Amino acid sequence: MNDLLLRACRRESVERPPVWMMRQAGRCLPEYRVLRAKASFLTLLTDPALATEATLLPVNRLGVDAAILFSDILVIPRAMGMELRVEEGVGPWFPAPLRSAADLERLRDPVPEEELAFVLQAIGHTRRALEGGVPLIGFAGGPWTLASYMIEGRGSQTFSQAKRLLVENPALAHALLARLAATVGRFLRAQVTAGAQVLQIFESSAGALGPSDFRAFSLPYLSASVRLAREQGGDTPVIVFAPGAGWALEEVARETGADVVGIDWRTDGEEARRRLAPFEVAAQGNFDPSWLYAPPEIIQTRVREMLRAFEGPGYVANLGHGILPDTPVEHVQTFVEAVKRNGGSFLSR
């Protein structure tokens, strides 16, 4: 098996850094668009056979060193009882957002093996299909990120409704976040049991919070999620990615229990490496997804700069955010190949 990712997460020696890409299982691949022409996004998500197919596409096409399950962070709120709709061009949204204690009370605490069985089945299918080729990453949204979507009802630039709730009714916010952390932890643990070999928590709305709010409403619940995921999950590596909160790398490394800290493209790679050095964590990132629009020579140069910035063991090459939908697939291939070709030269520190 290609266990580069597992070894890099544990900061063991590797021949070259592993490479995969956030949102690799999706919209930039022509094969994915063929799949989507036959089935809606929600069908892909909830049908284990189709989710498996989507998960495998980038492994075959791009030669990445890991598969990440084709899924969506909003499966948790949906399993809690919130109606999830997906519309072309709008993305997933909740027609009845959570705004009150009564709304929270109506939600259930899902048992992953029941309400989220389709995800666990897709993990099982994918593991069998991968035949030990590359490891499979399972994931969940961070509690604050899930809460912010549940309160807003959809993505937002300011998350002003969600942040309004934090100051108007912090007790309700904490009650919601505690329930979400418990569910996230249980769900991740179930994913490990089903076969996930690495876990990533996407705290995608981290950048909507300033330092004191991040410390109050994100960090403790990320920590609780990781702790719960580990209760039986043993030594499965956990990646925590909190884009937009580059100032918080040290706190994420020290307090969440992450094995790997995700670095976004807004953060300088060398600086991130230096700031994380005192902690026993690996780093993952941080190529600017928009740089994949550049001509191949430029992509190659910038990949080498990234590898140099992150040199040494304990590094997972990745983007610093998800692939942008209209990225040319040849450029994505250039990125993967450039890491594979050059990665071996940047291992000593």
Place this chain on the structure above:
Amino acid sequence: MNDLLLRACRRESVERPPVWMMRQAGRCLPEYRVLRAKASFLTLLTDPALATEATLLPVNRLGVDAAILFSDILVIPRAMGMELRVEEGVGPWFPAPLRSAADLERLRDPVPEEELAFVLQAIGHTRRALEGGVPLIGFAGGPWTLASYMIEGRGSQTFSQAKRLLVENPALAHALLARLAATVGRFLRAQVTAGAQVLQIFESSAGALGPSDFRAFSLPYLSASVRLAREQGGDTPVIVFAPGAGWALEEVARETGADVVGIDWRTDGEEARRRLAPFEVAAQGNFDPSWLYAPPEIIQTRVREMLRAFEGPGYVANLGHGILPDTPVEHVQTFVEAVKRNGGSFLSR
């Protein structure tokens, strides 16, 4: 005259820090909504008498220590020849975005006294109406921010079209940015001649750029804008605000020629103060606008925390971003009063 703002920008001694708020001349005031019921946003912008009226509203209602001209950063692209439309709920947008060298060639380099005369007239009217009560702030968008809107056609979460142009055609991007910097500089200089007593440059899309892109496509053009604005503008204080690029405070302080560096709400106030200490600049910010949703006692507590974080001379109390539209006006008043009441106790360092 209340010259607290002028003295704070120059780091002179003050009795208490001055306070004003980004987007104070607008949507959170009931009086503004009355005005908007009579005239469209575009009419308010372009009619000097109405723009003056909107500018004065918060001075009278909220007792802030400065007026900021009611206007919009997109008046520059409009004056360059781009059609600007404003639709309810969508905000201002350009139906024909800039995408090619030919698009750029079609644009003119506006003479502020002609194509932007309505802004300069509004400044003259406002100065007379203020009768020396509080100083008047003029402003412009930063070159990269204007470019990003001209390329996208509208606001964006990822600014992926604009960033695509940076890597696909950097020569075109630099040509556009150079023309914008020249226009921004000329426009700011004309605003000083018309009566503006302080200038602010809003580099609102700063956070769309990672460190190397910010250094290539934002910082040099901010510097050029400030330098050109100063050519005859003399000692008029300049505030540079680059939200989402909190990592770059030192570079903004050192390289743009700003007298005051704006601090966004994502950046810890004490840390910002410490990082700016080696430079001869004042700081402005950085109350999280969403905290104005909180009950008044909480607003007061957090204002005191902000004043403590920024204590010492050379500080302008403000939000860390624009006021959110649905902010209760009583809470905005609480914010202003809390600065005025407590500010005097946090002047020593």
